[in-house]
Amino acid sequence: MRSKLSVDESMVPYYGRHSAKMFIQGMPLRFGYKIWAPCGSDGYPYKLKLYRGKEPGQTKLHLGTRVVNDMMSTTESCLAVTKNEVYFDNFFTLYDLLKSRAEQNIKATGTVRDNRTAGAAKLMKPNAVMKKNTRGEFDFRCDGRAFVCKWKDNSIVTIASNTRSLAPS
Template identity: 45%
Template sequence: MPNIVRSYNTVWLLCGNDGYPYHMTIYQGKEIHAPKVPLSTRVIRSMVDIIQETSNTTRHTLYFDNFFNSYDLLVMLSELKMRAIGTIRPYRSNGADAVMLPDKELMKQKRGAFDFRSDGNVYIAKWHDNSIVRIASNFMTHSPLRNTQRRVKGQRIEVKVPNIVRSYNTGVGGIDYLDRIAAAYRPTIRSKKLYWVLFINVVNVATVAAWRIHRFVEERPHSHLELRRQVVLSLLQSERTATPRVASGFMSQLPDIRFDGVNHILGTGPQGPCKVCKRNTKNMCTKCNVRLHAERGKQCFEIYHQQK
């Protein structure tokens, strides 16, 4: 997430650590009558509202970077019984950064050194890695310390890592993983329309989400590229574009759905031309959303759903 917020191409995403996007919100620019709450806090609160509607907040942990994190945000999330960890900027630490070791002093100590402060509600730590890492949480501390390998001057050394840092590095990768997958086969179709970048990005993210679900439910799933090929082939094999006709209001159905043989139920709707014989009828397939005769002696319903 870039530090500079641009109103024409910023999308807020709520992702799992496996890269599956659960919720997407498009940034619509500065609100005229916005409450006196930082934008980053409003974004996180909207994501928490989505979680509360569908699940128990105590089952989840939020991970976010220093664009979003602040002392006040962590306190608010504690009140909502939502666990959270994130890197944090010095001026958002509610004064904790000022009473910890200065960056220059901490950098003089051996790699892996850290300092911390906690008021019982929020824990904030500074850790010496390549540079100073500031991180805060409303439920986790540095304990237990773990060891990791780092290369220093051509040699590998053991470096102590606070538990809060290790947990953050483990859980925060969902967005990065999604970006990596989406960038692998990003659509290159160009347009002069201002909304095009947002539109194509939404389609791209939706395709990645479909692939993640496909991998979860299939015993022998397709690769990401193969699934995209199947989507493209399905669209190319459709009888016409998915632009609705003004007269009927119905869209053409994709072959994968038309011939799947599942839940094609006969219903009724406004009278119009049958998809097969072109004579008027009120009968229609409720799944394909097309008019089809099914009266005695007419087999338009069966003909339409059988591959030639």
């Protein structure tokens, strides 16, 4: 059995005073509580975790990596699945996260920021050149562990995945 999960954040509106209240500029819902959640393809969340800011004694791992590791440890213990696929946005996606998920035989895919591709983005065409291309053109790099692809849509979109580095199922 296969499980497809998405890890993302959500804002719960709150305009009162509380130390856990967040302000995120540029979001439709700017004030409120940030909640992390892994959700299945059926739309149900498997865990909700309130983000309370920096916690004492945190490891040096990236925040997105810590959140995904925490969310996946919960889903692995409560779901009777043999294989997982996880999807996330550019807040979470990091080359090291994709590599660690591959070591655990978990397929992971997400949009990625150019500075989080472990140098792959520097080997591809620059964004200024890609913007001049016609819609649908792309450039990619793969090191056997992760695949990074940059393509021209309305803007330049970069994704990274470890799905091709894992054995087919």
